[in-house]
Amino acid sequence: MSILKLENLGYSYDSGKTPVLENLNYEFENGKLYAVTGRSGAGKTTLLSLLSGLATATSGRIMYLDCDVSKIDRYRYRSRSVGVVFQNFNLLPHLNAVENVLLSMDIAGVKGGMKKAKALELLAKVDITGPLAKRRVLKLSGGEQQRVAIARALSFDPQILLADEPTGNLDLDTQDQVISIFSNLAHAENKCVIIVTHSPQVAQSADVVYQLKTIRSAGKQPAKT
Amino acid sequence: MYVFKNAWKSITRSPGRNIIIGVIVMAIAVSGSIALSIRRAASKAEQEGLEALNITAQITVDRQKMMQAAREQGGDMREALQGAQELSIEQLQTYAEAESVEDFYYSVNSSFDAGTGLSPVDTSSEEDDSSDTQPDMPGSMPPGGDMRGGMGEQGDFRVTGFSSYDDMTDFANSTAEITGGEVFDIDSADADCIVSEELAQLNGLEVGDTIELANPNASDETYTFTICGIYSYTGSDTSGQMIFSASQDPANRIYTSSAALLAVIGQSESVAQTSTDEETGLTKTTALRKSVSGTYVFADAASYETFQTQVTAMGLPDTYRVTSSDLTQYEDSLAPLKKLSMFASYFVLIVLLIGGTILVAFNIYNIRERKYEVGVLTAVGMKKRKVALQFVSEIFLVTLASIIIGTAAGAASSVPVANKLLAAQVTSAQEDTSNTGDFGGRLGMPAGDQSPPDQGGPGGFRGRVVDYVSSVNASADMVVVAELMGIGVLLTILSSLAALVFILRYEPLKILSNRT
Numbered sequence: 001m002s003i004l005k006l007e008n009l010g011y012s013y014d015s016g017k018t019p020v021l022e023n024l025n026y027e028f029e030n031g032k033l034y035a036v037t038g039r040s041g042a043g044k045t046t047l048l049s050l051l052s053g054l055a056t057a058t059s060g061r062i063m064y065l066d067c068d069v070s071k072i073d074r075y076r077y078r079s080r081s082v083g084v085v086f087q088n089f090n091l092l093p094h095l096n097a098v099e100n101v102l103l104s105m106d107i108a109g110v111k112g113g114m115k116k117a118k119a120l121e122l123l124a125k126v127d128i129t130g131p132l133a134k135r136r137v138l139k140l141s142g143g144e145q146q147r148v149a150i151a152r153a154l155s156f157d158p159q160i161l162l163a164d165e166p167t168g169n170l171d172l173d174t175q176d177q178v179i180s181i182f183s184n185l186a187h188a189e190n191k192c193v194i195i196v197t198h199s200p201q202v203a204q205s206a207d208v209v210y211q212l213k214t215i216r217s218a219g220k221q222p223a224k225t
Numbered sequence: 226m227y228v229f230k231n232a233w234k235s236i237t238r239s240p241g242r243n244i245i246i247g248v249i250v251m252a253i254a255v256s257g258s259i260a261l262s263i264r265r266a267a268s269k270a271e272q273e274g275l276e277a278l279n280i281t282a283q284i285t286v287d288r289q290k291m292m293q294a295a296r297e298q299g300g301d302m303r304e305a306l307q308g309a310q311e312l313s314i315e316q317l318q319t320y321a322e323a324e325s326v327e328d329f330y331y332s333v334n335s336s337f338d339a340g341t342g343l344s345p346v347d348t349s350s351e352e353d354d355s356s357d358t359q360p361d362m363p364g365s366m367p368p369g370g371d372m373r374g375g376m377g378e379q380g381d382f383r384v385t386g387f388s389s390y391d392d393m394t395d396f397a398n399s400t401a402e403i404t405g406g407e408v409f410d411i412d413s414a415d416a417d418c419i420v421s422e423e424l425a426q427l428n429g430l431e432v433g434d435t436i437e438l439a440n441p442n443a444s445d446e447t448y449t450f451t452i453c454g455i456y457s458y459t460g461s462d463t464s465g466q467m468i469f470s471a472s473q474d475p476a477n478r479i480y481t482s483s484a485a486l487l488a489v490i491g492q493s494e495s496v497a498q499t500s501t502d503e504e505t506g507l508t509k510t511t512a513l514r515k516s517v518s519g520t521y522v523f524a525d526a527a528s529y530e531t532f533q534t535q536v537t538a539m540g541l542p543d544t545y546r547v548t549s550s551d552l553t554q555y556e557d558s559l560a561p562l563k564k565l566s567m568f569a570s571y572f573v574l575i576v577l578l579i580g581g582t583i584l585v586a587f588n589i590y591n592i593r594e595r596k597y598e599v600g601v602l603t604a605v606g607m608k609k610r611k612v613a614l615q616f617v618s619e620i621f622l623v624t625l626a627s628i629i630i631g632t633a634a635g636a637a638s639s640v641p642v643a644n645k646l647l648a649a650q651v652t653s654a655q656e657d658t659s660n661t662g663d664f665g666g667r668l669g670m671p672a673g674d675q676s677p678p679d680q681g682g683p684g685g686f687r688g689r690v691v692d693y694v695s696s697v698n699a700s701a702d703m704v705v706v707a708e709l710m711g712i713g714v715l716l717t718i719l720s721s722l723a724a725l726v727f728i729l730r731y732e733p734l735k736i737l738s739n740r741t
Contacts, residue, residue: 104606
């Protein structure tokens with residue numbers, strides 16, 4: 001059963017003058033790693049914004065477990081159902097790695113006295129351990145920040161994980177590590193992982209690849225490979 | 226809870242901006258603490274002083290009003306004033322029936338010349354020729370009228386008869402005291418009196434001796450008083466003040482009971498000769514002149530205010546007015562403090578206005594700088610109202626801490642600063658009074674004040690020396706702290722409102738996209 005379903009989804013900027021996405025009909029299921037690819041300007045990040053509830057579709061709809069995302073509390077949706085790994089990580093600079101993860105757990109309303117232990121465990125999962133976990137995020141490398149962002153996205157155990165170019169700023173070794181983490185999340189932890197990427201390596205690792213084409217050149221339904 | 230935890234982390238890990246906010250708020254708190262302490266101290270001093278004040282009032286002719294009416298109607302001002310009569314004892318007693326009056330007493334004044342074997346103390350700088358001018362005066366004065374007009378009193382002695390010991394204020398407040406014998410019986414009509422030490426020494430008088438006083442209008446009409454006591458006056462020095470007749474010299478004041486003096490005046494009236502001035506048509510009399518002053522005592526200032534309404538309802542014509550020299554003097558004594566309090570109020574307003582504006586502007590700038598943080602927090606699912614709550618909590622915590630520190634600093638310095646400022650105000654007020662006094666405006670009688678001078682003891686003609694409140698305990702009490710907290714909350718709300726508007730307008734996607 002699909003956890004996310006796009007029904008004739010469309011989005012345009014400038015009050016409809018600049019369409020970016022049109023009539024997308026995708027389905028996303030738990031336990032699979034999806035890659036959304038496409039050229040720059042094809043609307044990959046826009047799609048991610050729509051999936052995360054940060055933007056609202058101008059046509060069509062996104063169904064989350066049979067609920068129209070535009071009609072539910074999107075703050076709750078973002079804090080409980082969808083974990084987002086932003087391209088620029090978007091970590092809070094005045095907090096350290098573990099505090100960034102803890103804050104996300106707090107926002108999601110995660111209860112219990114073991115939160116810090118769980119946060120440290122999540123960070124350990126992405127290979128942020130020891131002093132790194134207590135270091136201000138600005139003092140971490142790009143790859144480390146990316147991994148903290150992944151840990152944060154997983155902090156409240158969301159069913160869906162969205163990642164925007166998660167390997168864009170990383171070296172090859174780190175890319176492999178990150179892809180491995182996402183693949184593991186999808187296959188071992190039964191999560192729906194959707195990655196927006198340019199990287200052929202990531203696309204190759206995905207179970208399903210959706211390729212977005214720019215509206216002007218395509219004018220037709222994007223292909224499913 | 227995590228909102229506050231996050232707010233605290235944000236404060237402690239971004240000290241720079243919070244120090245700036247803290248310094249601004251502390252400056253507001255320090256100045257506000259001092260200013261509010263001054264205001265509070267002034268208010269307390271006024272209230273406590275008013276509660277402790279023994280308020281008395283007099284009903285006097287409103288000459289200013291009569292003159293103004295005469296001016297407006299184009300009438301003869303002199304004629305109008307001649308028609309002004311002081312209230313009789315009976316009339317004064319009628320108004321004493323008002324519910325607001327706690328006690329009532331009156332004093333009667335009259336002037337006498339020295340009789341055989343008695344000389345007045347002469348400390349005046351001019352020749353005492355008042356006796357010579359005396360015969361011309363009665364015709365120009367209303368019968369039984371005010372003796373304080375023109376050049377002042379006539380005769381060698383001023384005799385005052387009291388109906389109550391309470392009216393002898395100089396004796397009550399210890400500026401005068403009986404040094405020999407005893408005070409006369411207040412209810413007795415026997416012609417017993419007390420005289421000053423100076424007069425007694427000059428004439429070799431002792432307790433038990435008699436003195437002879439003559440009617441200034443009929444020198445062969447004499448009255449004998451028995452000295453039952455001798456008093457000394459220890460009040461302020463009256464040297465250097467203008468004295469126009471011997472009777473104005475405090476040493477020539479003779480005190481007796483009102484019953485005794487009224488009996489003497491009654492005798493004088495019974496033997497008086499009257500004639501009519503052909504030129505003016507006014508009736509002249511050789512009877513001893515008298516002036517009566519009633520004193521109404523009130524429990525508090527509110528009763529005094531009520532009395533003013535009650536006497537009007539009881540039929541007091543609008544050509545009379547109720548005045549309280551106690552209240553006037555009390556209010557005068559507070560003038561520097563009130564001025565300082567007013568400055569303090571304006572200062573608080575200005576500080577609040579400028580400080581508040583700076584704070585609001587800085588917070589807007591601060592929020593704009595933290596736009597990214599707002600974007601991230603909302604992007605990961607934190608509701609805008611919670612983001613706003615976090616930011617408001619930060620502002621509130623920093624403001625509160627700064628206000629506490631600022632209040633403490635202000636409290637430590639408020640007393641010395643307040644007293645220093647007050648001292649400057651008092652000096653300024655004293656200089657003003659002194660300058661005005663040089664031109665005669667405040668000497669003897671304050672300008673525009675028709676209330677009778679102090680008749681309770683010697684020195685009735687001395688200039689009004691205002692005893693300014695020159696020291697206050699302007700310590701920051703709980704009320705000041707509460708007011709400052711109120712200011713803190715107000716500033717927080719103001720700056721938070723600005724922050725809230727921005728936070729509510731921000732859209733996470735836009736913020737994060739712009740950053741990307």
